Amino acid sequence: MSWAEKVLSIDRRWIFLAIGIAVTIPFFLPLGLPVVVTPPVQSLYDAVEELEPNSAPLLLSIDYAPATLPELEPMSMAILRHCFRNDVNVVVMTLHPAGYGLAERALLAAAEEHDQVYGEDYAFLGFQPGTSAVILGMGINIRNVFPADAYGVPLDEIPIMQGVRNYDDIPLVISLAGWSAAEAWVYYAYQPYRQRVGAGVTAVMATDFYPYLNAGQLEGLLGGMRGAAEYEELIETPDQGARGMDSQSVIHLLIIVLILVGNIAYFVSRKKKASTAGAAS
Amino acid sequence: MRRQIPLALCFIFGAFMAIQYFIPHHSVADMQERILMWLQTLLAFAFLLGTVSLIKVHYHKIRNRADDRAYSYVALAGLLTMIGLGFIHPDHNLPGSPFSLMFLNVQVPIEATMFSLLAFYIASAAFRAFRARTLEATLLLVAAAIVMLGRVPIGDLIHEGIPDATRWILEVPNLASKRGVMIGVGLGMMATALKIVLGIERAWMGGGD
Numbered sequence: 001m002s003w004a005e006k007v008l009s010i011d012r013r014w015i016f017l018a019i020g021i022a023v024t025i026p027f028f029l030p031l032g033l034p035v036v037v038t039p040p041v042q043s044l045y046d047a048v049e050e051l052e053p054n055s056a057p058l059l060l061s062i063d064y065a066p067a068t069l070p071e072l073e074p075m076s077m078a079i080l081r082h083c084f085r086n087d088v089n090v091v092v093m094t095l096h097p098a099g100y101g102l103a104e105r106a107l108l109a110a111a112e113e114h115d116q117v118y119g120e121d122y123a124f125l126g127f128q129p130g131t132s133a134v135i136l137g138m139g140i141n142i143r144n145v146f147p148a149d150a151y152g153v154p155l156d157e158i159p160i161m162q163g164v165r166n167y168d169d170i171p172l173v174i175s176l177a178g179w180s181a182a183e184a185w186v187y188y189a190y191q192p193y194r195q196r197v198g199a200g201v202t203a204v205m206a207t208d209f210y211p212y213l214n215a216g217q218l219e220g221l222l223g224g225m226r227g228a229a230e231y232e233e234l235i236e237t238p239d240q241g242a243r244g245m246d247s248q249s250v251i252h253l254l255i256i257v258l259i260l261v262g263n264i265a266y267f268v269s270r271k272k273k274a275s276t277a278g279a280a281s
Numbered sequence: 282m283r284r285q286i287p288l289a290l291c292f293i294f295g296a297f298m299a300i301q302y303f304i305p306h307h308s309v310a311d312m313q314e315r316i317l318m319w320l321q322t323l324l325a326f327a328f329l330l331g332t333v334s335l336i337k338v339h340y341h342k343i344r345n346r347a348d349d350r351a352y353s354y355v356a357l358a359g360l361l362t363m364i365g366l367g368f369i370h371p372d373h374n375l376p377g378s379p380f381s382l383m384f385l386n387v388q389v390p391i392e393a394t395m396f397s398l399l400a401f402y403i404a405s406a407a408f409r410a411f412r413a414r415t416l417e418a419t420l421l422l423v424a425a426a427i428v429m430l431g432r433v434p435i436g437d438l439i440h441e442g443i444p445d446a447t448r449w450i451l452e453v454p455n456l457a458s459k460r461g462v463m464i465g466v467g468l469g470m471m472a473t474a475l476k477i478v479l480g481i482e483r484a485w486m487g488g489g490d
Contacts, residue, residue, distance in 0.1 A: 018404075129324045130325070140313070210451055223432075226433065249434055
C-alpha cells in the first residue's frame, strides 16, 4: 500500500482526535489573534449606539435553542452589555420555546453585571407561540400578544413598558436566531411596519442574510462566533466570542489542511492506479 | 359539506388576510387583530398535539416491545419529569426553580454536545469527500477554503487580501445566487398560496386529492 492509499484509508478516529486537540488547546494557551471589525457588525453596533438612554426600549428577541447557544449567547451578552453600559432600556422576548431559559439567563447575568433594575431598566416578556402571528400582532398592540411579562406582571405595571404600544414606540429590534426567526422579523416587522431590524445568526446561516442586508432591510448582521467576537471588540469587553476565535481559527486551518492532504493523496493514488493499469494493458 | 365548509373558510380568511393590507379602515384592522389572536391560540394547541403525539409514539413502542424501547423509556421519563416539575412547583418560571435548573443543567449541555459533534463529522467528511474532481467542485473547494479562512482572525494574518476576497464572495456571487433562489421561492410560495386559497390545491385537507 502506497503512502497515498494509507492516508486515504486513515481511521477517522485520528481525525476526531486531531479536532479535539485543536479545539481544546487554544482555550488553555490563547493565541490572542486580533479581530478586525467588518461593516455589517459595525452597522449594528452603530444602530445600538444611536439609541437614546432611558428612553424607548430596544427589543431583543433571543430566538435560539441550546444547540446554537455557543455561537449566539456571546452575541446576547455583548448586545445586552452594550445597552446596559449606555443606559439603554431593553425588553427581551423569545419566539423559541427552548429560548425562555436561555434568554432569562443571559439577561439576568448582564443586568447583574451593570446593576440594572427589573422593570425600570429591563423587562422579560417570555415566550409566545406562533412566530408570524406574534410579530404581526406586536405591530398592532404588544399587549394583545404579551398581556403580562414572563412573571405574570401586567405590562402596564412595568415602568419601561408604559407608553410602549407597538413598533412605533420601539426604535430597534434585534433577533438572535439559530433558525428562520430572524427572517420572520424582516418579513413581518420590517416589511409591513418598517420596523428597524438587526440580526445575529449562526455562521452557516449568515450567507442567507446578505440579500436583506444589501437591500437595507437589516440594520446590521452578526454572523456566527466571529460576529460576536467583533461586537465584543467594539464594546471593548472580550469574552466568550473572542475566546472562541482562537479555537475556530485553528479548526478552520486544520480542516483546510485535511482537505488539501486528502486531495493530494487522492490524485497521487489515482495517477498511480492509472499508470499501473496502463502498464498491465 | 365536509369539504365545502373548510374550503370556504380557507377562501374567506385567506382572501381577507391578503386584501386587508389595501383597506385602511379601522374595522378591517380590528378584524385582522382578532384573527391574529385566534391564530396564536390555535398555534398553542400545536404544542399540545405534539406532546400527545410524542407520548403515543413512545407508548406504542414500549407496548409492542420494540428493540429500541429503552430510548422510549428515557424520552417519556424526561418528558413527564419536566411536565411534572412545571406543574408541581408554583414558581416554575422563576430563575433557580427545579424546572429551570433541569433545563439549564441537563437539556442545555445535552443539546450543545449533540450539535458540537458536527465539527468532528464535518472535518472527517471534508477529508474524505471534498475532492477537486471537476471544475465546479474545484471552484466550490477554493471558495470554501477562502471563506473559512476569511471568517477567522488567522485569515487576516495569513494574507490581508483573504478577508476582502471573503467579503466579495459573500456580497457578489453568494448574494446574486441567494437573491435568485429567494425570488423563485417567493413566487412559488405565492402561487401555492393562491392555489390553496382558491381551492385548487386541496392536499392540506387530507385524502390525497
